[in-house]
Amino acid sequence: MPKKSKDTDGAQQLKQDLKSHTIGSLYVIGGEESYLKEHYLAALEKEVVDETFRDFNYTVFEGSALTLDQLTDAVDSYPAMAERRMVVVKDFDLYKPPAALKDELPGILNDLPDYVCLVFYYDTIPLKPDKRTKLHTIITKKGCIADFSHLERRDLIPWVKRHAKAAGKQIDSETCDYLLFLCGTSMTSLTLEIEKACAHSATDAVKRSDIDAVCTKVLDAVTFDLTDAITARRFDRAMTLVNELIAQKNEPIVLLAAISRHIQRLYAAKLALEAHASDRELMELLGSKSAFYARKMRDSAAQLHVKWLRKTLLLCGECDVAMKSAGADRQKVLELLLLRMAANFGEKAARR
Numbered sequence: 619m620p621k622k623s624k625d626t627d628g629a630q631q632l633k634q635d636l637k638s639h640t641i642g643s644l645y646v647i648g649g650e651e652s653y654l655k656e657h658y659l660a661a662l663e664k665e666v667v668d669e670t671f672r673d674f675n676y677t678v679f680e681g682s683a684l685t686l687d688q689l690t691d692a693v694d695s696y697p698a699m700a701e702r703r704m705v706v707v708k709d710f711d712l713y714k715p716p717a718a719l720k721d722e723l724p725g726i727l728n729d730l731p732d733y734v735c736l737v738f739y740y741d742t743i744p745l746k747p748d749k750r751t752k753l754h755t756i757i758t759k760k761g762c763i764a765d766f767s768h769l770e771r772r773d774l775i776p777w778v779k780r781h782a783k784a785a786g787k788q789i790d791s792e793t794c795d796y797l798l799f800l801c802g803t804s805m806t807s808l809t810l811e812i813e814k815a816c817a818h819s820a821t822d823a824v825k826r827s828d829i830d831a832v833c834t835k836v837l838d839a840v841t842f843d844l845t846d847a848i849t850a851r852r853f854d855r856a857m858t859l860v861n862e863l864i865a866q867k868n869e870p871i872v873l874l875a876a877i878s879r880h881i882q883r884l885y886a887a888k889l890a891l892e893a894h895a896s897d898r899e900l901m902e903l904l905g906s907k908s909a910f911y912a913r914k915m916r917d918s919a920a921q922l923h924v925k926w927l928r929k930t931l932l933l934c935g936e937c938d939v940a941m942k943s944a945g946a947d948r949q950k951v952l953e954l955l956l957l958r959m960a961a962n963f964g965e966k967a968a969r970r
Contacts, residue, residue: 648745681710
């Protein structure tokens with residue numbers, strides 16, 4: 619592996635190693651973006667493992683059952699009829715190893731043979747590096763930690779366009795932004811949603827109507843519909859949305875958190891609107907880099923009165939306390955919150 623600067627980003631280092639065909643002996647891959655993790659693990663495998671002799675030179679362990687003997691044997695075994703071998707350990711917390719491995723890990727990682735590529739792959743457990751440890755120093759010296767987070771919208775939009783183009787469709791930037799708002803920024807989920815929208819489109823371009831017709835909304839997008847239903851005094855519609863979310867295995871306390879977060883952002887957008895803040899300032903206030911999201915939040919806030927938003931925030935707080943009390947029927951508590959939100963949206967709370 620090429621010599622790294624002290625501040626080398628692990629994900630960039632992995633990409634550079636693949637590009638230059640200089641694969642090292644140790645990689646730690648984690649992060650919230652499963653699509654990228656899977657992509658780069660597959661890229662490493664393709665680069666390191668001779669497919670003809672894959673069965674002899676590619677070993678995968680589940681971290682929860684990993685033993686010291688298994689790890690040392692896998693690392694020390696010479697590749698069979700190939701230059702290198704690859705060992706993947708899934709969901710093993712390097713920074714909280716079992717006692718049987720704790721004392722031996724630093725020595726194993728510090729003395730990896732050149733013919734092995736050892737990958738610790740964080741799939742279902744989070745990667746939480748502890749920079750204070752000796753082990754972390756060894757990992758960053760001998761290998762790299764590639765932490766793949768969700769991409770920013772500016773990077774996702776061209777990616778969405780490429781996927782749509784591969785399916786024979788065009789999609790403009792504004793429609794891409796709408797798709798990201800509606801379906802979230804997980805590339806794994808977006809891959810399926812893009813395919814669905816492209817398959818539904820009867821023209822050479824994907825439109826919002828295609829997305830609305832077949833794509834699945836993330837929770838944050840549904841909360842817009844939920845609030846709109848309440849402020850339109852369509853309590854039946856609000857309850858239908860809640861029941862659908864609960865049927866999808868969303869816990870009432872999670873739904874409450876989403877509603878509370880949404881009302882907080884609407885309140886912030888309302889104050890920003892009254893202060894004549896720019897769209898860029900509103901985006902910064904909301905912690906969002908999506909102009910579409912900021913505009914939608916601003917337009918929704920414009921229809922609401924600040925008194926109703928303040929009252930609703932207090933109701934959300936009361937609901938949170940009620941949900942956490944012993945024996946509470948959380949779904950009923952949530953339904954009561956929606957009813958009280960709708961009841962408080964009268965003429966005095968409507969937009970002046």
